[in-house]
Amino acid sequence: MALGFSLSVQGMESNLVVKHLANEQNIVVLDSVKKFLLLPVQDDAPEGKVNIVVNNEGQLAQSMNIRLARERVDSYVPLDLSAYVNQKVSIDIAGMPSSSLCWKELKMSDSFDMTNKEMFRPVYHHTPVYGWMNDPNGMFYKDGVYHLYFQYNPYGSVWGNMHWGHSTSTDLMHWNFEGCAIVPDAWGAIFSGSCVVDHNNTAGFGKGAVVAFYTSAKATPWGDVQSQSMAYSLDNGKTFTKYEGNPILTSSEKDFRDPKIFWYAPGKHWVMMLAVGQHMEIYSSVNLKEWKKESEFGAMQGAHGGVWECPDLVEIPVEGTREKKWVLICNLNPGGPFGGSAAQYFVGSFDGKKFVNESPTQTKWMDWGKDNYATVTWNNAPDGRCIALGWMSNWQYANNVPTRQYRSANTLARDLTLYREGQELYLKSTPSVEVKKARGKKVSIPSFKVSEKHEMVNLFEEKQGAYEVEIVIQNTGASKIAFCLLNDKGEKVSMYYDLNRKQFVMDRSESGTVDFSKDFPAVTVAPANVDKELTLRLFVDRSSIEAFGEDGKFVMTNLVFPSQPYVKMCFEADKNGYAVKSLNVYKLQ
Ligand code: FRU
Secondary structure, three states, X not given: OEEEEEEEEEOOOOEEEEEEEOOOEEEEEEOOOOOEEEEEEOOXXXXXXXXXXXXXXXXXXXXXXXXXXXXXXXXXXXXXXXXXXXXXXXXXEEOOOOOOOHHHHOEEEOOOOOOOOOOOOOOOOOOOOOEEEEEEEEEEEEOOEEEEEEEXXXXXXXXXXXXEEEEEEOOOOOOEEEXXXXXXXXXXXXXXEEEEEEOOOOOOOOOOEEEEEEEEEEEEOOEEEEEEEEEEEOOOOOOXXXXXXXXXXXXXXXXXXXXXXXXEHHHOEEEEEEEEOXXXXXXXXXXXXXXXXXXEEOOOOOOOOOEEEEEEXXXXXXXXXXXXXXXXXXXXXXXXXXXXXXXXXXXXXXXXOOEEEOOOOOOEEOOOOOOOEEEEEOEOOXXXXXXXXXXXXXXXXXXXXXXXXXEOOEXXXXXXXXXXXXXXXXXXXXXXXXXXHOEEEEEEEOOEEEOOOOEEEEOOOOOOOEEEEEEEEEEXXXXXXXXXXXXXXXXXXXXXEEOOOOEEEEEOOOOOOOOOOOOOOOEEEEEOOOOOEEEEEEEEEOOEEEEEEHHHOEEEEEEOOOOOOOOEEEEEEOOOOEEEEEEEEEEEO
16 A cells, blocks of 8 residues: 655656655656666665566566665765666665655656766776775786776665676776676675686687676575675676576685686696685686685684685795795785784795795785775786785775765775895885876975974975875984975874884874774884885875885875865974985876
8 A cells, every 4th residue: 555645756758756655665666767767875874675676567677775865965876777768667665764855856867977076086096986896806907908897886885785896997097987897696796806818718608708706795594695606708898797507616604705716827727716714715727617625724824803805816026036926915804903904915835726825923914004905916917017906995984984976996006026125025016107107297396404393395286186296315314204294274194204113104193084983093104124215105196195115115005084185295303304305296197
């Protein structure tokens, strides 16, 4: 029985009627369908269940959870109805009171406005044009194009409805949004995973097919079920067909996910790395469909403050030698050095079946900030490069950062190499060469000395807030080399080298808006074994700062939300002082 009232919106060609039924159930009846139904969402509202029903026979075509606006509209998301244009369509929406604001704001439209509405949206980092993003997924390079898939919610700017979104780039700096590549199905949501290019047609989908592996995840009354599935693409990763034999790998483990697949040439077989609880499992296969478990890695190794996720295993050259070592990347959440999510790594050997960590006593972190997670590398990267990309956020507050149209960006692409310090091998993360190629207008500030008093430097006349600062400092005996980025409102990010402790420190507690989470204001510390002359590249992109010391021997990635861009730098020293030998500011776009 229909209760409450009906609302009908008459358009030129569309007719939209909302019927409110009992128990917070509602039906939106669409008489003639346009391309999109625009849905108003409110990020902190409870989820409602939205079902697309075709042909009035109760046939369920699609189902998702959407936080429709109850008392405030944060942004709009499009429900793509183009597949149903000539059919009769109803949208069944459960769990939404009839008094909600959304009923007045529903709109049918032939277009969806994707122009940027956000002051915090980075200029030269990848972001989804709208909606929520977390982990980078399925990265592969083919025919001059870098493909980046990502954990994506196209129905809101908080986590949920996991799809694989897709973007492409030819220079790792400028990205085109390609829409959704893999959508949820009966096996579950589409969690993280990887793609390979099957050059030799080992799976039988076709020579050069792109094969995607992901975790099918669903919450059931008898617990979370995670299994591995695959899909293949015969049009270079644009569209995927799900494999009919899915799921290909199941388990009763609750956390069983994030398959990373790569070709192990010496053994002529494929390898799958899987994150399972707090260890990694290694599988092998010759046809990508049948997998054999070979070994486990993780007991008594590294940090175990949380669940291990998003593994990777890559062979990386050791600088200055002909040697290569295998590096196992292990993201964990929580348990990072400054709370929440972080990426650790292990350096060792791998024989196609088993990974052996060569220095089990030390925990090694890829990044010393709070905002580099789910880092994985590109398969098939050109010229033997190993290029990594992370999700620039932290599960402690990712859903609460002050943006609305979209949430989250990726880090800059980073080329990984190994370097030796004493007995140990460490990862070096250098901004990929493409970053230098994208440098625009340069402002060079003449060298100057800093001792005891402040020096203030204006960085740019333009107030874009998207630039790189490259600093070379000559230490003349100072034990502390301090500087900060600041804006006209006095909001600042303070940084300093502590030469006695051999550390680089960044403090974002006065960086702008910090009160959306108690875990956001933070001081992060990196080991910095620097000499008399030190170099630092700081990448500022409206709402993020990435500091690369000594060409990437340490990296620190931190989000910031200033009410105006940082346009000045301030330098401070103790009485022994230091000299800023060169200070170049490059515009990046
Ligand atoms: C890591 C992660 C993965 C999972 C995905 C779900 O951030 O938890 O382990 O596949 O996010 O979105």
